[in-house]
Amino acid sequence: MKVPVLDLKGEFEQLRGEILPALERVCENASFILGEEVEAFEQEFADFCGTKHCIALANGTAALHLGLLALGVQPDDEVITTPNTFLATAEAISYCGAWPVFVDIDPTTANLDPRLIERAVTERTRAILPVHLYGRPADMDAIGEIAERHKLRVLEDAAQAHGARYRGRRVGGLGAAAVFSFYPTKNMAAYGEAGALTTDDDQIAKFARAARSHGQTARYEHEFVGYNYRMHGFQGAVLRIKLRHLYGWTAKRQEIAREYRRLLADARVEMPVDDPRDECVYHQFVIYANNRNAVVAQLAERGIETIVHYPKPAHLQPAYSSLGCPPGTFPQAERACERVLSLPIHPGLTAEQVTYVAHAVREIVGHK
Numbered sequence: 001m002k003v004p005v006l007d008l009k010g011e012f013e014q015l016r017g018e019i020l021p022a023l024e025r026v027c028e029n030a031s032f033i034l035g036e037e038v039e040a041f042e043q044e045f046a047d048f049c050g051t052k053h054c055i056a057l058a059n060g061t062a063a064l065h066l067g068l069l070a071l072g073v074q075p076d077d078e079v080i081t082t083p084n085t086f087l088a089t090a091e092a093i094s095y096c097g098a099w100p101v102f103v104d105i106d107p108t109t110a111n112l113d114p115r116l117i118e119r120a121v122t123e124r125t126r127a128i129l130p131v132h133l134y135g136r137p138a139d140m141d142a143i144g145e146i147a148e149r150h151k152l153r154v155l156e157d158a159a160q161a162h163g164a165r166y167r168g169r170r171v172g173g174l175g176a177a178a179v180f181s182f183y184p185t186k187n188m189a190a191y192g193e194a195g196a197l198t199t200d201d202d203q204i205a206k207f208a209r210a211a212r213s214h215g216q217t218a219r220y221e222h223e224f225v226g227y228n229y230r231m232h233g234f235q236g237a238v239l240r241i242k243l244r245h246l247y248g249w250t251a252k253r254q255e256i257a258r259e260y261r262r263l264l265a266d267a268r269v270e271m272p273v274d275d276p277r278d279e280c281v282y283h284q285f286v287i288y289a290n291n292r293n294a295v296v297a298q299l300a301e302r303g304i305e306t307i308v309h310y311p312k313p314a315h316l317q318p319a320y321s322s323l324g325c326p327p328g329t330f331p332q333a334e335r336a337c338e339r340v341l342s343l344p345i346h347p348g349l350t351a352e353q354v355t356y357v358a359h360a361v362r363e364i365v366g367h368k
């Protein structure tokens, strides 16, 4: 049986009747950059996150960049973040001329370990940038307390966590601001690049709106040197449709995750733990296995596609060799990267495919 990690073509067939007229509308109105579809999306996504503002942007990396600038991150500042993430999280810190300061993860959640954050704070620390990795909220209360004690600001990297809840509250409004990515593989995905910043803070919103459009506060009135980080009209139209489907798609992902957990309960693998007070939206369903590469190869032989998120932590990437963090610096993140693999979990999977994947994993890794 073939089990792909994604089925974007299948998803398009499901949505064809909604998407094509919406794209036609954008063409008819010739509103290719920002425009009414994007404005409507901003309102709808802010309502969804329970925030006052949503600023639609070109991609999640741009949203991270503007979010950090809006929080006042300046050259030579330090921003605390996790090494267990897609590199964009750290890159955006570097775009500001600031330094990423990595803190190891809690191996039970794969997220930033709040118990280790305080010792990384220095007088140059400006902000904390937790990532809700795989759609599982980071421990925002603990992070918020440390931030308050040291007068730091918190930017959520919610690129993988559309609709996730922490203690009942949606991510997106749990720090000073939050960043979303709508990259085509995300739970809620554009047909190209797109991202957003959400916030309750009027000042942050005002800055981000101007900064995304060359620092303009009115047409050809450039208050400061900004960027070209605007969302395209097509993406706004697509995302409005996808937002309406997100509830059902998330429920399906959570149902598949429950089934994987049930079927893999006695298999020789570990899985991140869900806090029952929170709601993980399962952007990825990861397992940790010994001999990970062999497991990946044997699953592939059975037609099951997997991806490794991520094979190397940020501090061991050549891009960050200048930080001088040799192997062994963040042992939990390093161990996770050696053992992790993501099983297929898109909403288009059938019950048979899910059972097939779980049985294959059990057969390959053995029972406890």
Ligand SMILES: Cc1ncc(COP(=O)(O)O)c(C=O)c1O
Pocket: 059, 060, 061, 062, 085, 086, 088, 089, 131, 157, 159, 160, 180, 181, 182, 183, 194, 195
């Ligand atoms: C955790 C995380 N942060 C940031 C990004 C960057 O988002 P984008 O690809 O939209 O720039 C991504 C996704 O690609 C991500 O997974």
